[in-house]
Amino acid sequence: MSLKELRQKAEKQELQAFYELMEVALECSEVVKGLSPTKRRAWLTEVLEEMLVIQASKCALCKTDIEFGSFEVDHIIPHSRGGGNERTNLQLLCKLCNRKKGSSVAPQDLLRYLESRYMNL
Template structure:
């Protein structure tokens, strides 16, 4: 007995091109009836995200192997630096865009060797800062 395969078509809404293909399993088609390629497994998606993070932070300084003491700054310098960072960030969180409960955050945490210099500081709201905690940028929860 011969199996009958249904022939389906997908129409590109912009160009009007028609593509014919054999209709496989119904789950491969989205709600509009257009062909949706098979989804990648969770393992492949996580691997792709890891590769993207590595590429994004390829130019960053490597993580220090041990805590390197950095010089502390005076409270007045800290206030001036915070005002400068907030002004440069447009008074909004660089993670979510919120304008409330803003804090100063070290990109490379002080516990991992990050210092009090402008290139290591960013403006985050309190919830985003607590979520980041003392992790490096590439260790953030997805």
């Protein structure tokens, strides 16, 4: 087998392992959401102001300046994946970054978060 063929085989196996891990992570997400569903809520002004100070008035992803009213509250692990409203799962993003991010999350980050959330139910 040539080096090129070995690389292609390894890449294919890596991609398959990624999809299998993501499938398991999404199954875990559904279980945690069933045990402890989260609801969207209105954010307290004090919480938003505190987060803005912590982030130095910068978008958490692109680091552009944001000011009160020009940002969106983002769930690092989205609600759709079982993410909760705890402050460690929140960040302020500019509208463009929040749209780009969508509900994407790495499977290992999702599993780590879900494990922590499950252990604290």
